[in-house]
Amino acid sequence: MFSTVRSILVVGGGIAGIQACLDLTDSGCFVYLIEKSAFIGGKTAQLDKTYPVNDCPFCIRHNEYIECISRANIEVLTLSEVKNIKGDSGNFHATIIQHTSSGEEEKTITLNVGSVILATGFDSEVPSYCEYIKFPNVITSMEFERIMSLDGPCGGHLIRPSDRKKPRNIAWLQCIGSRDIKHDYCSTVCCMYAVKQASLARRQNRMLNTSIFFMDMRVCGKDHERYYNRAKDEDEVRFVRSGVNSVIPVDGTDDLLIRYADEQGKISEEIYDMVVLSLGLEPSGDAVKLARGLGISLDKNNFVETGSFTPVNTSIPGIYVCGAFNAPKDISESITEAGAAACASLLNIAELRYTAPLDVSVAKTGQKPVAAGLVVGGGVSGMVSTLCLADQGYNVFLIEKTDKLGGHALKLRKTFKGEDVKSYVKELVARVENHDFIDIYLNSEVRDTDGYAGNFKSTISILSSGLSLGLSSGKTKDIRHGVTIISTGANPLKTDEYLYGKNPRVLSWFRLDKMLSEEPDVIKKANVWVFILCVGSREPERPYCSKICCSNALRNALELKNTNPDMEVYVLYRDMRTYGLTENLYTEAREQGIVFVRYNHNNRPVVEEDRDGGLQVQILDNLLGEHIIIQPDFITLQTAIVPGNNENLGRLFKLPVDQDGFFKEAHKKFKPVEFSAKGIYLAGLAHYPKPVDEAISQAQAAAAKAVTVLSKEHIATSNEVASIDLKLCVACLTCARICTSGAVIINGMGKPYVEPAKCRGCGICVVECPVEAISLEP
Amino acid sequence: MNPEPVNRIYPMADNFEPLILVFCCKYCPSCSVDLARSAKLQYPHSIKIIKVSCIGAVGTIHILKALENGADGVCLMGCLEENCEYSTGSLRARKRVQYVKKLLGKLSIEQERLEMYNLAAAEAHRFCELVREITETVRTLGPIPR
Numbered sequence: 001m002f003s004t005v006r007s008i009l010v011v012g013g014g015i016a017g018i019q020a021c022l023d024l025t026d027s028g029c030f031v032y033l034i035e036k037s038a039f040i041g042g043k044t045a046q047l048d049k050t051y052p053v054n055d056c057p058f059c060i061r062h063n064e065y066i067e068c069i070s071r072a073n074i075e076v077l078t079l080s081e082v083k084n085i086k087g088d089s090g091n092f093h094a095t096i097i098q099h100t101s102s103g104e105e106e107k108t109i110t111l112n113v114g115s116v117i118l119a120t121g122f123d124s125e126v127p128s129y130c131e132y133i134k135f136p137n138v139i140t141s142m143e144f145e146r147i148m149s150l151d152g153p154c155g156g157h158l159i160r161p162s163d164r165k166k167p168r169n170i171a172w173l174q175c176i177g178s179r180d181i182k183h184d185y186c187s188t189v190c191c192m193y194a195v196k197q198a199s200l201a202r203r204q205n206r207m208l209n210t211s212i213f214f215m216d217m218r219v220c221g222k223d224h225e226r227y228y229n230r231a232k233d234e235d236e237v238r239f240v241r242s243g244v245n246s247v248i249p250v251d252g253t254d255d256l257l258i259r260y261a262d263e264q265g266k267i268s269e270e271i272y273d274m275v276v277l278s279l280g281l282e283p284s285g286d287a288v289k290l291a292r293g294l295g296i297s298l299d300k301n302n303f304v305e306t307g308s309f310t311p312v313n314t315s316i317p318g319i320y321v322c323g324a325f326n327a328p329k330d331i332s333e334s335i336t337e338a339g340a341a342a343c344a345s346l347l348n349i350a351e352l353r354y355t356a357p358l359d360v361s362v363a364k365t366g367q368k369p370v371a372a373g374l375v376v377g378g379g380v381s382g383m384v385s386t387l388c389l390a391d392q393g394y395n396v397f398l399i400e401k402t403d404k405l406g407g408h409a410l411k412l413r414k415t416f417k418g419e420d421v422k423s424y425v426k427e428l429v430a431r432v433e434n435h436d437f438i439d440i441y442l443n444s445e446v447r448d449t450d451g452y453a454g455n456f457k458s459t460i461s462i463l464s465s466g467l468s469l470g471l472s473s474g475k476t477k478d479i480r481h482g483v484t485i486i487s488t489g490a491n492p493l494k495t496d497e498y499l500y501g502k503n504p505r506v507l508s509w510f511r512l513d514k515m516l517s518e519e520p521d522v523i524k525k526a527n528v529w530v531f532i533l534c535v536g537s538r539e540p541e542r543p544y545c546s547k548i549c550c551s552n553a554l555r556n557a558l559e560l561k562n563t564n565p566d567m568e569v570y571v572l573y574r575d576m577r578t579y580g581l582t583e584n585l586y587t588e589a590r591e592q593g594i595v596f597v598r599y600n601h602n603n604r605p606v607v608e609e610d611r612d613g614g615l616q617v618q619i620l621d622n623l624l625g626e627h628i629i630i631q632p633d634f635i636t637l638q639t640a641i642v643p644g645n646n647e648n649l650g651r652l653f654k655l656p657v658d659q660d661g662f663f664k665e666a667h668k669k670f671k672p673v674e675f676s677a678k679g680i681y682l683a684g685l686a687h688y689p690k691p692v693d694e695a696i697s698q699a700q701a702a703a704a705k706a707v708t709v710l711s712k713e714h715i716a717t718s719n720e721v722a723s724i725d726l727k728l729c730v731a732c733l734t735c736a737r738i739c740t741s742g743a744v745i746i747n748g749m750g751k752p753y754v755e756p757a758k759c760r761g762c763g764i765c766v767v768e769c770p771v772e773a774i775s776l777e778p
Numbered sequence: 779m780n781p782e783p784v785n786r787i788y789p790m791a792d793n794f795e796p797l798i799l800v801f802c803c804k805y806c807p808s809c810s811v812d813l814a815r816s817a818k819l820q821y822p823h824s825i826k827i828i829k830v831s832c833i834g835a836v837g838t839i840h841i842l843k844a845l846e847n848g849a850d851g852v853c854l855m856g857c858l859e860e861n862c863e864y865s866t867g868s869l870r871a872r873k874r875v876q877y878v879k880k881l882l883g884k885l886s887i888e889q890e891r892l893e894m895y896n897l898a899a900a901e902a903h904r905f906c907e908l909v910r911e912i913t914e915t916v917r918t919l920g921p922i923p924r
Contacts (some may be wrong), residue, residue: 059806059861059899151813151900720831740865762864763835776831 006030008345009094009113011082012287014042015061015331016323017119018068019338023701025073026708027346032111033068033076034096036286040076041065042121044331046142048149048156050669051196052227056150057331060670077109081286085294089318089348090114115318115345118304119338120287122324124279127177132247136162137254138275141172141190144197148204158204160274162254167273169209171258172198173244178280178328179215179583185301186583187280187328191218194278195228199235211238211270213260216575220545221330222668222688223658225538247275263598263622281328294319303327303581308415308693309424312341312700320344327580332672333694339673339701343388346707367715367757369454369482371395373706376446376649379407380692381684381699382487383428388703390437394710397479398432398440399460405429405440407489413513414559415692416551416582447476449653452757453679454482454715483679483706486663487699488649490685493536493640498607505615506607506635509549512556516563523563526633530617531557532605533573536640544660546689549638551582554589556636561592569594570630572605572619598622607635641689653680654742662688673701677742678758681705718761720776722754728773735765735774796850796916798825800909801840803833805863806899807855813902821906822913825853833857834867841878841892851891851916853909858896868896887922890915 008024010017013035021031033040044050045065050057069076083095094116096109124142126133133140137160139147146152147159160167172194178187191214198210217239219228231237242260250257250271259269283302291298297305297315304314304321312320322337323329329337373389375382378400386396398405406429412421432438441460449458461476492510500506507515515522531553537546550573557569571594578586590596597619599605605619617630643661650657655675656664663686666674673681681702684695709716722743724735731751736744743758744765754774766774802808808829814821826849830836833856844852854875856868875894882889895908 055861056806056858056898056900058809059857062809062899063805149900150898150904151902155903738866760864762832762867763830764832764864764867764870767835767837767840768870 006349007032007111007113008349009034009082009085009092009111009116010119011116011290012036012042012119012121012323012325013040013068013076013078014119014121014323014334015044016121016334016338016341017042017117018061018064019335020117020119020322020342021068021074022064022071023339023342023704023708024346025071027342027704027711029346029349030073031075032113033074034080034082035076035078036081038078038101040068040078043142046145046149048145048152049196049200050331051192052221052223053668054196054200055667055669057669060667080109082290083108085116085319089316092116092318114349115320117338117341117345118287118291118314118319118321118325119323119341120284120290120325122281122328123284124281125177126277126279127180127182129180130176130277132256132275133277135247135249135254135256135275137256137273138247138277141193141197141276141278144276145193148197148200158201158208160254165273166205167208169211169272170198170201170274170276171256171270171272172210172212172276172278173247173258174212174214174278176277176279177282183280183282183301184584184587185303185328185581186218186579188218188579189328189330190278190280192221192224192227192330194276195219195231195237197276198237199231202235202237209238211240211272213240213242213244213258215241215243216577218575218577218579220547220577220579221332222662223544225545226543229543264625265623281324283325287325291325299581301581306693308417308419308691309696310344311693311697312337312344318345318348329580332669335670336672336694336698336701339704340697343700343704343707346704347388347391367455369710369712369715370456370480371710372397372479372481373483373485373710374446374456374458374479374481375399375485375487377401377407377486377488377684377686378405378440378442379487379489379684380409380425380428381489381695381702382407382485383432384696384699385485385487385683385703385706386432386438387428387435388700389706389710390435392707394437394707396438397460397481398438399444399446400440400442401445401463403442405432405442408491409692411510411513412692413517414555416555416585417693418555421692441477446649446652449484452715452755453709454712454757456481456484456679458484482710483681484653485681485683485699485702485706486649486653486655486686487683487702488644488646488686490641490643490662490689493642495536495637495639497535498532498605498635498637499609499615500637503609503613503615505613505633506637509552509556509636509638512636516556516559520563523560523567526564526567528568528630528632529557529560529570530630530632530635531569531571531638532607532635533571533638534640535637536642538574538601542640542642542660544688545577546638546641547577548641548689548691550577551585551691553636553638554578554582554585554594557594558585558589558592561594570617570632571596572599572617573597574599574601597628641685643686646686653677655680662686673698673705679709715757717756718759720761720763720778721756721759722761722763722765722774723777724752724754725773725775726751728771730771730773732770734768734770738768739765794917794921795824796913796921797848798822798851798853798909798913798916799844799849800825800827800853800855801833801836802827802829802855803857803867804829804831806857806861807833807897807905809899810855810897810901810905813900814905817902819902819906821909824913825909832862832864832867834862834864834870836871836874838874838878838881841875842881845882845887845891845922850919850922851893851912853892853912854894855897855905855908856894858898861898888919890919891922
């Protein structure tokens with residue numbers, strides 16, 4: 001057992017805990033992983049498929065699970081619980097109780113660790129008002145997941161529990177255990193997993209009828225909207241916007257009767273063979289007890305209180321949190337946060353780590369990686385990544401296209417939790433500018449790049465006269481770096497809908513942010529204010545949700561109400577997507593008397609201008625079934641977030657761009673910050689629209705991944721690497737054509753050469769070579 | 779990579795136990811195999827499993843050599859096509875199996891002796907089922923003509 005403080009304690013062996021362990025050990029730490037149950041893997045390992053890719057989670061993650069238990073510098077303690085943690089950041093003493101498999105206490109261990117990461121995940125309990133769970137055919141979403149699973153009790157055949165017959169129709173009830181009086185938050189994942197379960201069930205049996213009873217369809221992640229549209233149109237899943245009143249057993253059968261009120265308040269009844277409760281996530285009870293014992297401050301829903309700018313730091317320095325204990329979130333966000341927590345805890349023990357780095361790579365080239373990073377884009381996420389790398393002692397080249405750092409965050413006023421964004425950005429810029437290890441290149445862009453993880457070569461060119469580091473305009477500079485982080489951000493859409501640009505009283509949300517801080521008098525004079533949501537988002541040409549507009553609108557609406565309590569505020573929305581903990585904004589907005597009017601995509605509000613320049617909004621109210629007319633003083637449009645010019649950058653770095661124009665990560669669910677090319681990582685809004693806290697955690701995760709490359713003694717390669725016998729080679733270049741890793745390079749002589757650092761050792765070229773000139777060598 | 783020749787005494791035709799060579803990708807299918815073993819599931823004992831780095835790395839020559847050197851059937855197990863670690867491996871293997879099947883037809887060897895399956899990582903039961911299936915098919919076909 002290691003007894004140095006170089007080690008880190010990770011509590012919880014779910015997806016987040018495992019990812020944190022792997023990121024930490026990859027950069028040379030020793031990790032103790034504490035798991036309550038007998039196995040690691042957590043809830044993810046029990047799932048049948050994951051949205052939005054319908055991949056089997058076990059297929060993709062099993063290597064990580066195996067690596068986690070077999071790596072020399074991870075000690076997995078199963079059937080264990082943390083009893084107490086004492087000490088200060090950098091030197092904690094944790095008391096662990098290990099149980100026997102029958103549940104008795106076996107022994108107590110004391111561990112000396114530098115940092116602690118809590119990744120205890122979530123529990124799903126059926127709330128007490130759902131007494132109908134006692135009926136045999138009412139099951140929880142996790143039970144349904146096990147029924148559908150190939151290695152589950154039913155072998156992947158969809159049958160109902162009471163008589164093991166194939167059901168003819170299934171109903172999903174949403175928001176069970178979320179968005180109620182006890183849980184003032186949205187669990188974020190239930191909408192998507194219900195959509196997934198319903199569409200997969202439909203694909204298994206086309207005769208099956210599936211209905212989802214929901215309040216708001218909160219599908220706001222990357223590609224989630226597309227997945228939802230596909231379920232609606234292709235898989236013909238029925239979506240019923242309603243409030244379910246009761247579930248009653250039908251006499252003589254095991255069927256269930258659902259009584260619900262639709263949007264107009266009309267009561268209907270339908271009979272279903274099976275009912276699935278989409279359970280929400282809540283922090284697990286033991287974790288809450290532990291956190292209380294340690295004195296970590298929790299919010300009213302028992303989630304750990306974190307700041308938007310320090311998304312993984314708890315109130316105790318040296319203890320970090322990631323995954324669903326921080327806020328309800330899905331797998332990809334948990335993985336991102338795990339990386340962020342790994343990065344934060346690395347910073348905590350960074351000095352010690354360099355005294356004796358543990359080299360974990362098996363095979364290696366003789367080459368040492370270049371201890372420098374290139375960060376493209378100087379927004380918040382770019383600067384956070386830069387600082388995380390520089391604070392650990394690596395040189396960083398920060399490239400920014402415009403003439404100042406900060407990006408769009410400079411225009412933002414407050415985060416959803418109410419912190420001031422501007423002062424944070426200013427502080428961040430000051431730290432970046434005064435750091436010894438950071439070279440800032442303003443008004444510059446990357447002209448050319450080449451190489452592989454650990455050894456990239458790039459050319460930076462200075463665009464205009466703004467001088468940086470003594471380089472004048474038009475000059476170029478060659479740099480060498482080991483990793484690249486892409487954080488080029490995104491832009492708000494320039495729209496011409498709803499008289500924007502024609503009437504000065506139709507504002508963009510950036511303009512409103514500015515108005516709130518600079519022109520409070522105008523707001524005090526205004527009587528009626530209208531917010532229009534989904535401007536440009538969720539349209540046929542832009543079928544994605546911009547994720548932050550709903551929460552942003554409510555935050556600003558509440559501020560308007562605070563500045564001028566007599567103002568009438570109307571929010572015109574399509575689905576209220578205040579996911580996660582931002583649900584409390586929605587609750588507060590309703591308490592404050594803000595009026596919400598829902599509109600359909602084909603019944604959009606009409607904004608007109610009368611002769612005196614006054615505004616008039618006409619909208620069909622679904623509740624009343626009638627058109628209502630509002631005469632506002634101001635209209636704020638929550639315009640979509642659109643990607644920047646990612647195609648060009650993608651071509652330069654050989655990175656894929658998805659159909660919406662955002663960068664495409666290696667895997668939507670399990671590798672959210674990596675590209676399929678090694679050594680290049682992704683952070684911030686270039687990936688997908690997201691709020692500040694998520695962008696920061698992704699930036700930290702990207703930095704953690706970058707450190708795994710930079711901290712190695714040698715550039716790691718795959719265990720086996722193809723090599724070409726040039727005596728036999730006839731230069732047909734089949735290998736270069738078929739290699740999916742881009743490892744085969746044609747040299748000046750017209751002959752192929754395999755770059756060992758890029759080769760992943762699949763052996764496809766060995767078979768495809770017509771003259772058998774290639775062989776795999778260890 | 780080349781399968782070693784298997785020295786085997788041919789049993790009597792009535793209790794013929796076919797030898798099936800199973801090429802397994804080291805990713806998902808191997809995981810299923812491990813799962814089947816750890817769950818102590820029953821599958822024919824006469825199969826031989828070879829783990830390969832990617833199912834796309836199993837060439838025509840490997841399949842034919844296996845049949846030449848004593849295997850009565852060959853089975854390729856790859857990852858699901860969309861989950862292939864190296865993006866095109868499973869697709870390549872499928873194409874190659876179709877090509878080898880044609881070759882076998884020309885050699886008047888039954889094409890059913892060669893099969894390709896896509897397997898996810900948690901499909902231990904399906905792995906056993908598939909192995910049983912191909913063993914039964916080859917058993918009815920009898921030993922490979924030599």
